Amino acid sequence: MKNKHNFIGRNLYDLDDYSADEIIAILEATSVMKEINERDYKKLPTLRGKTVCTLFMENSTRTRMSFELAVNRLSADLVSFQASISALSKGESLQDTICTLNAMGIDLYIIRHRFPGSPQLVHKYSEKPVMNAGDGRHAHPTQALLDIFSIWERLGTLKDLKITIVGDIAHSRVVRSNLIGMKKLGANVTVCGPKTLVPGFLPEIYGCKVEHDLETALKDADVIMGLRMQLERQNEGLLPSLDEYTKQYVLSKRTIQFAKKDALIMHPGPMNRGIEIMPEIADSQQSLVLAQVANGVAVRMALLFLFLGGK
Amino acid sequence: MKTKSIIMDETAIERSLKRIAHEIIEQNRGLENLYLVGIRSRGVPMAERIAEHLKSIENIEVPIGILDITLYRDDLSTIAHQPVIKGSKMDFDINKSNVILIDDVLYTGRTVRAAIDAVLDFGRPNKIQLCVLIDRGHRELPIKANYVGKNVPTSTEEIIKVCFEQTDGEESVKIVLRDED
Missing domain, CATH: 3.40.50.1370 (Aspartate/ornithine carbamoyltransferase)
Structure with a gap:
C-alpha cells in the first residue's frame, strides 16, 4: 500500500x-x-x-x-x-x-x-x-512525538484526554511542541505552575488551560507530565525557593490522588527527584518515564x- | 486496468492450495518444527488457507508468522511513492526451525530476497522454503519456488492480480493489462 x-x-x-x-x-x-x-x-x-x-x-x-x-x-x-x-x-x-x-x-x-x-x-x-x-x-518536536506516542500506545487515542503538564512551562520547548501536537490529536491540555513560570498568553496561542493550583489542575487528569525544574534558573528571581516550589507543585503519592486513578505519569527527564517528582512516583507502575526513553x-x-x- | 483473462477461479485456487498442503507434508515428512510465514499483504491470507488445509489433513495447527519486507527493499531510494510500513509478527522462535515463506506471485524474486533477509533477522532457521500461488517468470535473481500453484507465462506488460476473499472480497487470479498513460 x-x-x-x-x-x-x-x-x-x-x-x-x-x-x-x-x-x-x-x-x-x-x-x-x-x-x-x-x-x-x-x-x-x-x-x-x-x-x-x-x-x-x-x-x-x-x-x-x-x-x-x-x-x-x-x-x-x-x-x-x-x-x-x-x-x-x-x-x-x-x-x-x-x-x-x-x-x-x-x-x-x-x-x-x-x-x-x-x-x-x-x-x-x-x-x-x-x-x-x-x-x-x-x-523539541521529537520529544513531543515520543511523549504523544507513549500515551497513544497505552490509551489508544489522545482524543478528549485530560493531560496536565506541571512545572517550568515558560522555559520549556518540550511543552510548546507537546501543546501543538496534543491539541491536533484532540487532547485537552492544562498547564500548571507558579505564575512566574507560566506565561498568561498560552491559552490564546495553544488553546490550553492555565491553572496555578495543583489540585485543580490535576482533577480528573488521565495523564500527568512533570517537567524538569531548571535549577540554573534559580538566580533569575522567578521562585522564592526550590522548597517553596516543591511544597506546592511536587508530584507525590498525595498530590497525584487528585487525578484519575491509574493516571499515567510522565517526565521528559532528566529528573530532579525530590524537587518536581518524588521517587515513589517516578518509579511506580503508573510511570512511563523509562518507556518514554525506549519509545x-x-x-x-x-x-x-x-x-x-x-x- | 483492463482484465485480459481470468486464469483461476475459486475452485482452481482451492484445489491448488490443497495440493500444495499435501506437497508440504510429503516433502517435509510431516509438519514438525514447521512455520508458515506470509509476506504482506496477500501472502498472509494464503498462509492462513494453507494452514487450514494442513489442519484438516494432519490435524496439526501450524503457527503463522507475518512478514513486512518494506524495510528490506532494495528499491526504496528509487520508488516514487513511499510504502506504508505495517510491521512483522513472528510470535515464535525460528532458530533451527523449518520456515516456509508464502507469497501470492513470484516475479523478479526481489521480494523473496528481501523476505529471506527479514526472516534471518529473527534467527537462524535450519531451512527456508518458498511457496507461491503463481510463478510468472522474469526472474532477476537466482530464486526458485519449492511449491507452485500454477506456472503462468506472461509478458512484462501484464500484471497478475490475485484476489482472496479475506483481502479482496472475491477469489480469482486475473491477467490485467497495465494502463497506457
Missing part, C-alpha cells in the same frame, strides 16, 4: 507543519520500529548508503544518543559533530561549517542549538532535510525512515 502522506524531503522544525493524520502516520510507523527494538537482533538494512549528521551545539545525552542509535539501527552512516572540539571553536561560522559538511555528502542533519530557528538556518545553507533536536525555548529511539527511527526512505 502506498503512503498517502509524503515525508520525503521535508523538514521537522516543529509539529505545526504536520497534520493530525500525518502525526498518526508517524505513530504507526513508530509501532513497527518498536517491534524491531524488541528483537534480539536490532538492525535493519533500510538506510544503507545514506549519511546523517548530528550537530549538537548544546549539551545533551539522551536525545543525542537516542538519535544516533536510531541512525545506526537503520544502517545509515553517522557523523557526529561536536561543537566544543570542532572548527567552530576556532571561529568558523555555522554557514561555513554546514557547507563543509555538505561537501562530504550528508543526506540529513539533526541539530540542537540554543538559538531558536537554527534548524531553518541549517536547511538554508545545506538544502537538505533537517530535524530539530531542540532549539532554545522554541521547540524515543523508535520514534526517531520512524522519522528517519519516513524522511529518507524514498526518492
